[in-house]
Amino acid sequence: MILAVSCASAAPPTMVVVSEDEADPVRSALTRKEAWTQDSARRLRAEADRRMNQGPWSVTYERPAGLALDPHDYYSEAPYWWPNPDDPAGPFILRDGRLNPDRFTANRNALESLCDTVFTLGTAAYFFDDARYAQRASRLLQVWFINPRTRMNPNLENAQAIRGANLGRPAGILEGRVLIRAIQGIEFLARTGNWDPKDQAAVRKWFEDYLHWLTQSKNGLEEKSSGNNQASWWTAQVAAIATLVEDEAASKMAFSYYRDRIFPRQIRGDGSAPGEDSRSLWSSVFNLEALTMVCRIAEMQGVDLWSVRGRNNSTIATVVNYLEPYLSDPRKWSREQEIDLETDGLYFLAFAGMGLKQQEYIALYQKLEHPDRAWLTLVDLLVGRWMAAGHQTRH
DSSP states (O other): OHHHHHHHHHSOOOOSSOOHHHHHHHHHHHHTTOGGGHHHHHHHHHHHHHHTTOOOOOTTSSOOTTOOOOTTSOEEEOTTEEOBTTBTTSOOEEOTTOOOTTSOOHHHHHHHHHHHHHHHHHHHHHHHTOHHHHHHHHHHHIIIIIOTTTOOOSOOTEEEEBTTTBSOOGGGGGGGGGHHHHHHHHHHHHTTTOSOHHHHHHHHHHHHHHHHHHHHSHHHHHHHTSOSHHHHHHHHHHHHHHHHHTOHHHHHHHHHHIIIIIHHHHOOTTSOOHHHHTTOHHHHHHHHHHHHHHHHHHHHTTOOOTTOOOGGGOOHHHHHHHHHHHHHOGGGOOSOOSSOOOSTTTTHHHHHHHHHTOHHHHHHHHHSOOOOOHHHHHHHHHHHHHHHTTOOOOO
């Protein structure tokens, strides 16, 4: 009995987007060099090798000029705000859909690079049983989250600031969505046995503090109630971080919020999201990416959000079906396009295909071009394992 209790307590916690039933078979298939894994293995190792020489990053390395901020505070500037030609010294003005190339992006770029690299190295360390990748990932995490001289303060209070108007906005929380990838990399890293337990505890504490800020701060609560893709990604962040730190109450809150507020209030009966469609196809797809991310995270916890119903019995499948024709040919989208559709978020088709057992979604994901990045390589491996296991029936 004592042995059984000990084994149970030693079981690793649930991961954010990969189940134990997926991770172990994929790792075994990679070890056996099964045919369906080989292209993905090559791409993953190549990217991991490339990223071994990148970083470290820190918000303290590059700071905005002329602002009295704590050097450990993350800072970024809103993308669509520009100097006012009629008042160059005054507050910036909005030119929606037009990116200001001169805005301060150093911290944002560093965060994205860190998250992508930690994900890549953590994933490669786990799947290839390579301690080199684990050691490099742990070093990067130490600099960004732990070292008192270089760590980031656990908030996004000063994200997406508008020069002359404010030092940060709730909308800036959207930039934290990349942490979901880092979290999955961290979870893989923890399973390698090549990460100092003290560093693990310190990183976990950082995320606990960030989760508290995300769910209790004025900016966090405003983002939660924003009613568009920002609220969707807020929910996805909360769900992911709660999974990492094993905060069951926060997980339940996020899943309930999705079920009761996010989906039914955003999605019409035909699957459209008026708050996104009015801006661009990209905005609609970006929102759907967040919705499927929440559903995938919930699925890993044994919670079914795929079947949540909204207006006129709409489901997330209704949303996918509504957008599907435009994914193959974005030119069919008749509304104004502020931003061109990017393909790095199309993994939502794979998650939805597996979650809903809809083979056609997976087929479309595989058909559409998408970049060679480690996150999508993981998705390819999950799809390959799903298909190899014979999960190709439809509801």
